[in-house]
Amino acid sequence: xxxxxHELCSVPSLDHDYGMEDYGKGVARWCPGCGGHxxxxxxxxxxxxxxxxxEKTVVVSGIGCSGRFPHYMGTYGFHGLHGRxxxxxxxxxxxxxxxxxxxxxGDGDCCSIGAAHWVHAIRYNMxxxxxxxxxxxxxxxxxxxxxxxxxxxxxxxxxxxxxxxxINPIQTTLGLANVSxxxxxxxxxxxHLYATIRKAAEHPGLAFxxxxxxxxxxxxxxxxxxxVNPKNLILLSHENGINxxxxxxxxxxxxxxxxxxxxxxxxxxxxxxxxxxxxLLYQNTDNARYDEYGAHNIGMGVEEKKQNLESLxxxxxxxxxx
Amino acid sequence: MDYIDSxxxxxxxxxxxxxxxxxxxVEIVSDSGEGAxxxxxxxxxxxxxxxxxxxxxEIIPAEIQPPARSREGASGIRVRIGSDKVTNMGNHADLxxxxxxxxxxxxxxxxxxxxxxxxxxxxxxxxxxQESVRQQYSEALLKFKELGIQVIEISMEEExxxxxxxxxxxxxxxxxxxxxxxxDRDIPKAENQIRKIFKKKTDEVIDLNIKLLQxxxxxxxxxxxxxxxxxxxxxDDDMVVMNGNEALSLGVMASGIELCSMxxxxxxxxxxxxxxxxxxxxxxxxxxxxxxxxxxxFAIGASFAGKPAVTVTSGPGLALKTEFIGLAVMAxxxxxxxxxxxxxxSTGLPTKVEQSDLLAAIYGEAGDAPKIVLAAATIEECFxxxxxxxxxxxxxxxxxxxxxxxxLATGVQPFPRPKIDPLWLTNPIDQSPWKxxxxxxxxxxxxxxxxxxxxxxxxxxxxVTGLAHGQTGKVAYDPEINxxxxxxRSRKIASFQKSLKSPKINGDPEGDILLVGWGSxxxxxxxxxxxxxxEGLKVSSLHLRFLFPIVxxxxxxxxxxxxxxxxxxxxxxxxxxxxxxxxxxxxxxxAWLLRAQTHMxxxxxxxxxxxxxxxxxxxxMIKRELKIENSxxxx
Ligand SMILES: Cc1ncc(C[n+]2csc(CCOP(=O)(O)OP(=O)(O)O)c2C)c(N)n1
Ligand code: SF4
Numbered sequence: 001x002x003x004x005x006h007e008l009c010s011v012p013s014l015d016h017d018y019g020m021e022d023y024g025k026g027v028a029r030w031c032p033g034c035g036g037h038x039x040x041x042x043x044x045x046x047x048x049x050x051x052x053x054x055e056k057t058v059v060v061s062g063i064g065c066s067g068r069f070p071h072y073m074g075t076y077g078f079h080g081l082h083g084r085x086x087x088x089x090x091x092x093x094x095x096x097x098x099x100x101x102x103x104x105x106g107d108g109d110c111c112s113i114g115a116a117h118w119v120h121a122i123r124y125n126m127x128x129x130x131x132x133x134x135x136x137x138x139x140x141x142x143x144x145x146x147x148x149x150x151x152x153x154x155x156x157x158x159x160x161x162x163x164x165x166x167i168n169p170i171q172t173t174l175g176l177a178n179v180s181x182x183x184x185x186x187x188x189x190x191x192h193l194y195a196t197i198r199k200a201a202e203h204p205g206l207a208f209x210x211x212x213x214x215x216x217x218x219x220x221x222x223x224x225x226x227x228v229n230p231k232n233l234i235l236l237s238h239e240n241g242i243n244x245x246x247x248x249x250x251x252x253x254x255x256x257x258x259x260x261x262x263x264x265x266x267x268x269x270x271x272x273x274x275x276x277x278x279x280l281l282y283q284n285t286d287n288a289r290y291d292e293y294g295a296h297n298i299g300m301g302v303e304e305k306k307q308n309l310e311s312l313x314x315x316x317x318x319x320x321x322x
Numbered sequence: 323m324d325y326i327d328s329x330x331x332x333x334x335x336x337x338x339x340x341x342x343x344x345x346x347x348v349e350i351v352s353d354s355g356e357g358a359x360x361x362x363x364x365x366x367x368x369x370x371x372x373x374x375x376x377x378x379x380e381i382i383p384a385e386i387q388p389p390a391r392s393r394e395g396a397s398g399i400r401v402r403i404g405s406d407k408v409t410n411m412g413n414h415a416d417l418x419x420x421x422x423x424x425x426x427x428x429x430x431x432x433x434x435x436x437x438x439x440x441x442x443x444x445x446x447x448x449x450x451x452q453e454s455v456r457q458q459y460s461e462a463l464l465k466f467k468e469l470g471i472q473v474i475e476i477s478m479e480e481e482x483x484x485x486x487x488x489x490x491x492x493x494x495x496x497x498x499x500x501x502x503x504x505x506d507r508d509i510p511k512a513e514n515q516i517r518k519i520f521k522k523k524t525d526e527v528i529d530l531n532i533k534l535l536q537x538x539x540x541x542x543x544x545x546x547x548x549x550x551x552x553x554x555x556x557x558d559d560d561m562v563v564m565n566g567n568e569a570l571s572l573g574v575m576a577s578g579i580e581l582c583s584m585x586x587x588x589x590x591x592x593x594x595x596x597x598x599x600x601x602x603x604x605x606x607x608x609x610x611x612x613x614x615x616x617x618x619x620f621a622i623g624a625s626f627a628g629k630p631a632v633t634v635t636s637g638p639g640l641a642l643k644t645e646f647i648g649l650a651v652m653a654x655x656x657x658x659x660x661x662x663x664x665x666x667x668s669t670g671l672p673t674k675v676e677q678s679d680l681l682a683a684i685y686g687e688a689g690d691a692p693k694i695v696l697a698a699a700t701i702e703e704c705f706x707x708x709x710x711x712x713x714x715x716x717x718x719x720x721x722x723x724x725x726x727x728x729x730l731a732t733g734v735q736p737f738p739r740p741k742i743d744p745l746w747l748t749n750p751i752d753q754s755p756w757k758x759x760x761x762x763x764x765x766x767x768x769x770x771x772x773x774x775x776x777x778x779x780x781x782x783x784x785x786v787t788g789l790a791h792g793q794t795g796k797v798a799y800d801p802e803i804n805x806x807x808x809x810x811r812s813r814k815i816a817s818f819q820k821s822l823k824s825p826k827i828n829g830d831p832e833g834d835i836l837l838v839g840w841g842s843x844x845x846x847x848x849x850x851x852x853x854x855x856x857e858g859l860k861v862s863s864l865h866l867r868f869l870f871p872i873v874x875x876x877x878x879x880x881x882x883x884x885x886x887x888x889x890x891x892x893x894x895x896x897x898x899x900x901x902x903x904x905x906x907x908x909x910x911x912x913a914w915l916l917r918a919q920t921h922m923x924x925x926x927x928x929x930x931x932x933x934x935x936x937x938x939x940x941x942x943m944i945k946r947e948l949k950i951e952n953s954x955x956x957x
Contacts, residue, residue, distance in 0.1 A: 025783075026796075054783055055777065055778055055782065055783055056777065058627070058777050070785045071785050071796075073785075074783060075783055076775075076777040076782075076783050076784065076785070077783075077784070077785030077786065078626060078785065078786045079786060079787040079788065079789070080622075080786070080788060081619070081645055084615065084616070084619045084646070086616075087616040087617075087618075088623035088626070090620055091581075091619065091620035091622060091623025091624040091625075091626075091627070091631070092623040092627045092777070094620070094623075094629075095581060095607075095624055096627045098778065099777055116613060116616070117616055117619075119612070120611075294609070296602075297602050297605055297606075297607065298605075299605075300604070302744050302747045302748055303744075305604045305605045305747045306742055306744055306747060308603045308604050309572075309575055309576060309604050309747075310742065312572070312575070312600055312603075313572070313742075316563060316564045316568070316572075317560060317562050317739060318370050318373070318560075318563055319371075319560055319561070
């Protein structure tokens with residue numbers, strides 16, 4: 001089964017038909033009801049539907065609950081350092097355009113300790129899918145305030161309520177240089193989650209997806225009842241956006257037509273705060289790609305390398321007349 | 323010194339016959355931006371091409387743009403040329419050419435000159451419109467003469483004005499011409515050198531500079547009573563000449579490394595400049611990351627994916643990289659880390675030499691993170707050790723830290739042209755299916771080594787983790803597994819140590835003093851030892867290239883000397899201060915390491931003046947240790 005992929009993705013092999021079991025490994029050890037479970041299954045489904053070769057797929061994560069993600073994938077994985085998933089993933093992709101790369105990061109991981117790398121990864125715009133698991137709290141370390149915690153969040157570091165307004169990751173990403181794909185979805189709407197990650201996987205550049213993630217252990221009240229009531233999800237809809245079957249659309253109380261090529265409108269929608277706008281906020285497939293620069297001279301033969309090296313040494317030679 | 327004694331200079335028509343000397347130390351100093359370094363580098367390159375031994379050291383002011391004519395603002399270069407191989411910057415300069423007299427004060431304070439030094443000084447300041455400048459000039463000349471230095475005033479500006487309206491940009495080539503006469507350098511080689519350095523400029527610029535060269539040469543022939551010949555060596559070897567950072571960059575290219583991931587930091591940055599110029603033509607690429615943490619993370623990602631990578635940095639950058647180095651140790655990802663050391667701690671002395679990162683390199687990470695640490699001692703080793711480091715990194719599946727320093731970075735020295743082995747350049751990436759059932763960390767029981775799967779290899783899928791893990795690669799908190807895995811990573815280093823040879827001793831295998839050094843101090847230490855031995859002193863030396871693990875056989879060697887002293891450019895407490903005693907004394911870093919590893923009472927001689935070590939200081943120390951009074955060496 002051959003799936004249409006971008007030229008720099010691995011070409012799925014014809015003699016294989018990978019099933020869900022090829023993308024899974026072990027038993028996920030997240031809390032019951034954690035949003036991580038559904039995201040894991042959805043990523044596995046997308047891999048299967050794209051028929052990514054497991055050995056040509058690398059999932060890179062940072063540290064946090066979300067950091068455990070690659071351990072549950074049947075692909076290659078890299079569970080690295082807190083905040084540093086982007087640099088590692090970028091290094092993997094730079095000279096290996098044949099690999100499919102996923103980045104899994106948390107809100108502390110991406111928007112706090114790894115914020116510098118987030119800014120620059122967006123600018124590098126290398127083909128990969130970046131999933132921000134945003135539960136608005138530090139989960140793994142047991143309930144400290146995150147940069148995305150809503151103002152007034154009671155946490156172990158701010159028992160009387162957090163005192164600063166949160167970072168809006170979507171709004172921030174839309175303000176970064178060379179941004180090429182920004183989408184938002186929620187872990188509990190599987191149709192939309194799937195359609196979003198699928199669209200991200202097909203994007204020729206860095207696809208940044210913020211997934212609003214439930215953390216029943218420490219952040220039951222993220223967004224108050226907005227999260228509880230599906231009517232509070234606002235669907236951004238467009239023929240070039242993330243499309244759902246008509247039946248799936250009916251679950252949404254509000255639908256806004258939004259052309260994802262319009263970055264100004266995207267920034268406006270990013271600021272909606274009486275509901276969660278989900279869908280494709282922005283996409284541009286023409287942006288500069290750093291992985292194309294990185295891969296431009298891969299695979300040079302030993303002979304050519306040696307020859308060019310010798311002529312470089314000639315320039316330093318004392319017997320060289322010039 | 324007989325250097326400026328012109329008694330036996332013979333007249334040969336209107337030319338004086340050059341007098342043979344074995345070596346010369348020449349400095350050119352100026353305000354920054356006057357091309358002194360270009361002049362000195364060219365003089366060094368021409369000398370190397372003639373077959374002389376050469377060593378150059380850049381003289382760099384602490385500030386980027388110090389005010390003109392400031393005492394500590396000397397910018398320039400020292401060039402030492404010799405009939406034999408030259409391995410260090412030597413002691414006092416024989417000749418210094420100064421474009422203003424003020425910058426000489428700073429150099430005098432740094433003990434660069436003595437009463438045998440000859441000074442050529444630009445004399446336009448004597449006619450300055452500003453009275454204060456005229457006064458400073460005459461005061462300085464008096465002062466230098468008081469110090470016993472022979473000063474010759476030269477109207478360099480005036481001479482150059484004959485050829486160009488703004489001599490600030492041309493004086494350096496006029497001086498090069500003067501030097502070419504004085505040391506009997508080949509004029510055609512000098513012209514070629516000018517063509518090389520101005521290759522991006524127009525023909526007019528090149529012609530003008532050649533004219534300046536010739537004018538300087540002619541002026542010197544008419545006016546100077548000094549004319550020397552430094553006989554070249556007979557070398558059959560095809561030689562190359564470059565500085566340490568160029569050698570590192572060539573080493574990176576020759577090692578088969580495909581990616582240099584870096585963040586700019588002095589004095590390491592120029593490695594990446596050289597790479598950026600040429601790397602892509604030999605199948606590699608430079609990535610300038612957003613910071614040092616990202617730089618090493620990127621390199622680790624590439625290496626994990628089978629693409630050999632290096633990250634190049636200096637002290638503050640090394641500090642930022644430690645968490646990732648720990649991960650590379652834990653996850654057994656090959657990686658070369660080059661640290662071109664500078665003065666520390668913190669921002670320290672960015673352009674000056676220091677060897678203070680040794681213990682940080684060996685022990686800097688949190689947790690137990692053994693890895694291989696090497697140090698290059700010569701420019702030639704800067705090249706070959708990158709090739710070696712990459713090989714070790716892959717064979718032992720470990721990060722390897724290669725230490726260089728600011729002295730090697732800009733020092734220029736000729737060495738035999740490396741013979742590139744095509745095997746170095748082959749891509750190690752193995753994409754054949756992973757052996758069925760093999761673990762991603764199948765540690766060999768005896769050696770601790772293992773083979774790693776690389777993305778793309780069918781059946782090898784595993785997840786790298788910095789969490790404790792066993793041979794299967796799965797996260798494991800089991801106490802036995804943790805003990806065994808930490809042990810395996812340590813065993814790897816031990817099995818590498820078993821393959822090392824005991825180091826060679828410079829001098830007799832027993833005696834009164836053994837000096838132990840590492841890194842760029844090799845030449846100065848060996849020259850001091852040669853001088854001491856020539857005076858009949860029982861002194862030998864030893865230079866370590868492998869710092870971790872430590873080479874075998876040291877205890878046996880050390881036992882045969884009455885005293886073992888490390889010589890290093892880093893800090894140690896000196897006994898004698900009321901606050902310092904045997905119990906709290908802080909030792910120089912190699913001494914600390916050797917004391918711990920050998921259980922022997924090893925002393926140290928070290929300082930942090932930010933200057934390369936010179937042989938005289940080491941010789942003085944040797945004599946002090948041996949309690950030789952009335953030493954010929956002046957303090
Ligand atoms: C350098 C470093 N600092 C701190 C930590 C501790 N730490 C681990 S995860 C984490 C926060 C995780 O929060 P988030 O990224 O939101 O992920 P979540 O656990 O909520 O998925 C922290 C502070 C660490 N592992 N490394
Ligand atoms: S703490 Fe929260 S984010 Fe972490 S596993 Fe539990 S529910 Fe999920």
